[in-house]
Amino acid sequence: MLTTKDLLGIKELSREEIILILDTAAGFKDVLGRDIKKVPTLRGRTAVNLFFEPSTRTRTSFELAAKRLSTDVINFSVPTSSVVKGESLIDTALTVQALGADLIIIRHSSAGVPHLLSKNLRASIINAGDGTNEHPTQALLDAFTIKEKKGKIEGLTIAIVGDIAHSRVAKSNIYCLTKLGAKVRLIGPPTLIPKEIEAMRVAVFHRMEDGLKGVDVLIMLRIQMERQGKGFFPSIEEYSKNWGITSERLSHARHDVIVMHPGPMNRGIEITSEIADGPHSVILEQVTNGIAVRMAVMYLLAGVKRS
Amino acid sequence: MRILIKNGHVIDPSQGLDAIGDIFIENGKIKEVRVQKTPPHPPLAKGGLRGGDLSKKTGKRGTHPSFRTIDAKGLVVMPGLIDMHVHLREPGFEYKETIKTGTGAAVRGGFTTVCCMPNTYPVHDNASVTEFIIRRAAEEGYCTVLPIGAITKGQKGEELAEMGTMVKEGCIAFSDDGSPVMNSLIMRRALEYSKTFDVPIISHCEDVTLSDNGVVNEGLMSVTLGLKGIPAESEQIMIFRDIALAELTGARLHIAHVSTEGSVQLIRDAKNRGVHVTAETCPHYFSLTEDAVKGYDTNAKVNPPLRTDRDRQAIKEGLRDGTIDVIATDHAPHHTDEKLREFDMAPSGISGLETALGLSLRLVHEGVLTLKELVEKMSLHPARILRIYDKGTLKAGSEAEVVIVDSNRELKVDAGNFFSKGKNTPFHGWILKGMAVTTICKGKLYEQ
Amino acid sequence: MPKELMNEHDINRALTRIAHEIIEKNKGTKNLCLVGIQRGGVHLAKRLASEIKAIEKKDIAVGSLDIALYRDDLNIRKEHPVIRRTEVPFEVTDLKIILVDDVLFTGRSIRAAMDALMDLGRPANIQLTVLIDRGHRELPIKADFVGKNIPTALSEVVEVQLKEEGERDRVLLKKIKRGT
Numbered sequence: 001m002l003t004t005k006d007l008l009g010i011k012e013l014s015r016e017e018i019i020l021i022l023d024t025a026a027g028f029k030d031v032l033g034r035d036i037k038k039v040p041t042l043r044g045r046t047a048v049n050l051f052f053e054p055s056t057r058t059r060t061s062f063e064l065a066a067k068r069l070s071t072d073v074i075n076f077s078v079p080t081s082s083v084v085k086g087e088s089l090i091d092t093a094l095t096v097q098a099l100g101a102d103l104i105i106i107r108h109s110s111a112g113v114p115h116l117l118s119k120n121l122r123a124s125i126i127n128a129g130d131g132t133n134e135h136p137t138q139a140l141l142d143a144f145t146i147k148e149k150k151g152k153i154e155g156l157t158i159a160i161v162g163d164i165a166h167s168r169v170a171k172s173n174i175y176c177l178t179k180l181g182a183k184v185r186l187i188g189p190p191t192l193i194p195k196e197i198e199a200m201r202v203a204v205f206h207r208m209e210d211g212l213k214g215v216d217v218l219i220m221l222r223i224q225m226e227r228q229g230k231g232f233f234p235s236i237e238e239y240s241k242n243w244g245i246t247s248e249r250l251s252h253a254r255h256d257v258i259v260m261h262p263g264p265m266n267r268g269i270e271i272t273s274e275i276a277d278g279p280h281s282v283i284l285e286q287v288t289n290g291i292a293v294r295m296a297v298m299y300l301l302a303g304v305k306r307s
Numbered sequence: 308m309r310i311l312i313k314n315g316h317v318i319d320p321s322q323g324l325d326a327i328g329d330i331f332i333e334n335g336k337i338k339e340v341r342v343q344k345t346p347p348h349p350p351l352a353k354g355g356l357r358g359g360d361l362s363k364k365t366g367k368r369g370t371h372p373s374f375r376t377i378d379a380k381g382l383v384v385m386p387g388l389i390d391m392h393v394h395l396r397e398p399g400f401e402y403k404e405t406i407k408t409g410t411g412a413a414v415r416g417g418f419t420t421v422c423c424m425p426n427t428y429p430v431h432d433n434a435s436v437t438e439f440i441i442r443r444a445a446e447e448g449y450c451t452v453l454p455i456g457a458i459t460k461g462q463k464g465e466e467l468a469e470m471g472t473m474v475k476e477g478c479i480a481f482s483d484d485g486s487p488v489m490n491s492l493i494m495r496r497a498l499e500y501s502k503t504f505d506v507p508i509i510s511h512c513e514d515v516t517l518s519d520n521g522v523v524n525e526g527l528m529s530v531t532l533g534l535k536g537i538p539a540e541s542e543q544i545m546i547f548r549d550i551a552l553a554e555l556t557g558a559r560l561h562i563a564h565v566s567t568e569g570s571v572q573l574i575r576d577a578k579n580r581g582v583h584v585t586a587e588t589c590p591h592y593f594s595l596t597e598d599a600v601k602g603y604d605t606n607a608k609v610n611p612p613l614r615t616d617r618d619r620q621a622i623k624e625g626l627r628d629g630t631i632d633v634i635a636t637d638h639a640p641h642h643t644d645e646k647l648r649e650f651d652m653a654p655s656g657i658s659g660l661e662t663a664l665g666l667s668l669r670l671v672h673e674g675v676l677t678l679k680e681l682v683e684k685m686s687l688h689p690a691r692i693l694r695i696y697d698k699g700t701l702k703a704g705s706e707a708e709v710v711i712v713d714s715n716r717e718l719k720v721d722a723g724n725f726f727s728k729g730k731n732t733p734f735h736g737w738i739l740k741g742m743a744v745t746t747i748c749k750g751k752l753y754e755q
Numbered sequence: 756m757p758k759e760l761m762n763e764h765d766i767n768r769a770l771t772r773i774a775h776e777i778i779e780k781n782k783g784t785k786n787l788c789l790v791g792i793q794r795g796g797v798h799l800a801k802r803l804a805s806e807i808k809a810i811e812k813k814d815i816a817v818g819s820l821d822i823a824l825y826r827d828d829l830n831i832r833k834e835h836p837v838i839r840r841t842e843v844p845f846e847v848t849d850l851k852i853i854l855v856d857d858v859l860f861t862g863r864s865i866r867a868a869m870d871a872l873m874d875l876g877r878p879a880n881i882q883l884t885v886l887i888d889r890g891h892r893e894l895p896i897k898a899d900f901v902g903k904n905i906p907t908a909l910s911e912v913v914e915v916q917l918k919e920e921g922e923r924d925r926v927l928l929k930k931i932k933r934g935t
Contacts, residue, residue: 011531023838026840027821027823027839027841028838030840030841031824034875035876036874036875038874039874040824040825040870041825041829044830088644088648089648089649090647110650110651110652111533111534111603111650111651112533112534112650115602116603116647116649116650120647130533131534132533132534133532133533133534168533171533194530196526196529196530299824299835300835303829304832304833304834304835
């Protein structure tokens with residue numbers, strides 16, 4: 001059982017709790033393989049997707065996960081809500097709770113928002129991404145995928161490539177994979193890797209050819225177009241030429257390397273179509289696993305009565 | 308009203324007093340101070356002083372309405388504390404604090420004079436706002452309020468405000484605090500112009516282009532928490548610039564809220580060169596580090612941000628060796644609702660008047676400062692920097708602004724119980740040793 | 756002091772008899788499969804499959820079913836039931852399913868198991884096999900094949916220990932300790 005009522009980040013999870021979530025997710029993946037992809041487990045519960053940042057894929061994944069558990073789901077998107085009318089964040093969240101939400105899945109552009117809600121609400125809060133802090137369910141589904149494909153995580157060499165400084169996916173993955181005993185490497189231009197990150201027991205590389213040697217798992221991060229023109233790198237083209245993954249670069253890694261991407265991909269920029277659609281890619285399985293992992297998280301948070 | 312404070316440990320650095328003694332106050336002024344080291348006088352009880360039968364023992368509470376005797380045995384008697392950096396929020400932000408509640412909090416904290424910063428609404432950049440503040444303080448203030456006017460109109464950093472007229476109305480210094488004066492030419496002119504009126508320019512040193520809307524110290528904590536960081540260099544670059552301009556102009560520069568090791572070193576070097584610069588720090592910079600922000604506690608969000616432990620030690624060393632002259636609170640009250648929100652959006656600031664003395668006394672308990680040095684940092688030096696020579700002293704004839712401190716009494720910080728409207732403090736629940744038990748100012752006596 | 760109700764031989768004889776009964780009632784093994792409820796029922800289902808193979812010389816499909824997600828007491832439990840694997844690698848539609856559990860008590864586990872099976876397909880029928888029926892039904896559920904009927908008090912617990920779990924094969928009757 002998880003010790004807290006919320007999933008705020010991988011930072012707050014112990015190794016044992018991470019393993020519990022992954023094991024539970026395996027059971028839920030079975031359900032997704034059946035014709036009737038539904039179990040009555042969380043019947044009568046209500047989950048609310050409270051998304052202050054636009055996101056179709058993550059929101060849909062949580063929505064499906066909830067529905068597969070027979071939970072009632074409400075989607076609360078900012079532009080159509082009273083937040084635009086000046087309502088405070090806390091008031092919006094309390095209103096949602098008063099509507100009967102047992103689970104609130106929150107995505108927000110400010111780090112620490114899930115923590116603020118956790119302190120002030122009874123409902124279970126699931127962090128679906130808070131600013132540049134964390135995106136814990138993404139890291140969990142990535143870990144699940146790696147474990148499924150490679151049989152284990154401990155001892156693997158895993159490289160994360162891209163805009164580490166602004167990536168909550170990268171941060172959550174760093175915490176998760178190091179807690180599970182993997183050797184984590186970061187690859188990217190120095191302007192996108194904060195110098196303090198080395199305190200998190202990771203190795204830092206600036207050139208793909210060096211960083212990919214002997215890598216078992218490669219996680220490519222999306223480069224955001226908005227970062228262009230701010231001095232982090234001269235141009236998207238230059239970024240792509242130096243840190244995009246190509247078949248030629250991939251040959252530096254182990255022959256059985258798997259390639260992952262949290263999506264959505266910028267084909268032709270950080271990843272070629274050849275690799276995205278090729279035999280090393282497990283990108284689509286990440287999507288399927290995402291539902292199983294999110295079902296597991298919801299089950300472990302809301303599945304039993306909390307006093 | 309007449310007050311006799313007996314047997315206290317009298318510390319008055321302005322007169323070099325540090326001994327057991329008595330203080331007699333009459334009609335709001337200090338009539339006489341007698342300590343054991345001075346030539347023997349007839350004991351007070353035998354009527355050695357003019358003006359009344361002092362042999363009447365009235366005890367702690369006093370049965371005679373206009374004559375109080377306070378037995379200050381075991382307590383410290385010092386000049387009332389002067390806080391030269393306070394945000395009273397009136398006019399314009401009365402929901403956060405008013406002159407009444409702010410000065411009430413000050414008195415609770417042992418302060419008898421406070422200087423209020425100009426980032427009010429409207430901005431205090433002209434004499435009519437000065438007049439408003441002075442009038443309100445006279446009507447409702449529990450302690451003396453000396454206003455600090457804005458350096459530039461609207462604090463926009465573009466045009467100088469009318470310093471002369473404001474000084475005439477009662478301003479004792481100028482600052483754009485809350486913001487720096489980013490334009491170096493304007494800052495130079497402000498420093499030059501201030502020499503006319505012999506007032507200090509108090510600088511909020513921050514390169515806002517480098518800060519770039521950061522909300523915590525740039526370092527491991529900002530990366531871990533995913534919050535935008537403000538590098539130490541943001542403060543240090545401006546301190547370097549302002550010291551250079553002070554050297555260039557020969558004006559009186561006072562640096563507000565020093566928070567980093569590098570800043571302390573820059574000021575130390577400048578003083579060694581003979582530059583006329585003074586500096587202040589705040590209790591949170593020597594009591595907390597960036598770790599206080601863990602869990603996204605907005606009560607620990609302050610500008611400049613809480614720094615690393617190395618910086619904290621450097622601040623203490625800067626106080627110890629005299630580089631930092633003053634401990635001020637930068638009392639910044641905010642409404643609870645404003646702090647109960649996204650960390651990025653919450654306003655910066657700590658409500659500090661009611662915890663400052665307790666936190667500062669820890670420096671004495673730790674051996675960083677002597678009690679006399681603490682009184683200098685919180686009373687004498689502010690008075691000297693602001694040239695308010697009738698304050699920060701217990702000299703006979705000066706206005707009676709006195710505080711009696713029990714340096715052993717423990718108090719658990721309870722934000723809910725603050726007199727200030729601002730309950731925003733990261734020190735809630737802390738046990739502090741030492742507090743003001745009696746504060747005398749404006750002809751009144753306050754006890755707790 | 757727990758009381759031993761069945762020993763290794765008793766269990767084996769019961770399973771052999773049940774295997775014969777299943778074959779007799781179903782007139783052979785056509786369209787028959789076994790599904791065991793995690794965990795005790797799974798081991799017993801596998802044992803029944805080998806017994807049936809020994810008699811009829813035919814292989815019979817065996818699956819395992821986890822019922823945690825279908826439990827009706829999730830709202831009142833304090834701890835999460837552990838989720839185990841459900842492996843039914845065959846189409847259940849139109850098959851006769853022999854559902855196997857170790858102890859039949861209130862009947863709620865069987866109700867949950869039937870809901871789980873229905874979500875997998877539409878079996879031709881479900882026949883319940885248990886090693887022990889201890890009474891105290893709370894739902895109208897009856898076993899088709901029973902190893903042993905044992906009347907019990909509500910303050911007692913029936914525990915089936917199997918060598919697949921690292922114990923000796925036996926069935927124990929225990930008293931519930933206060934505070935357990």
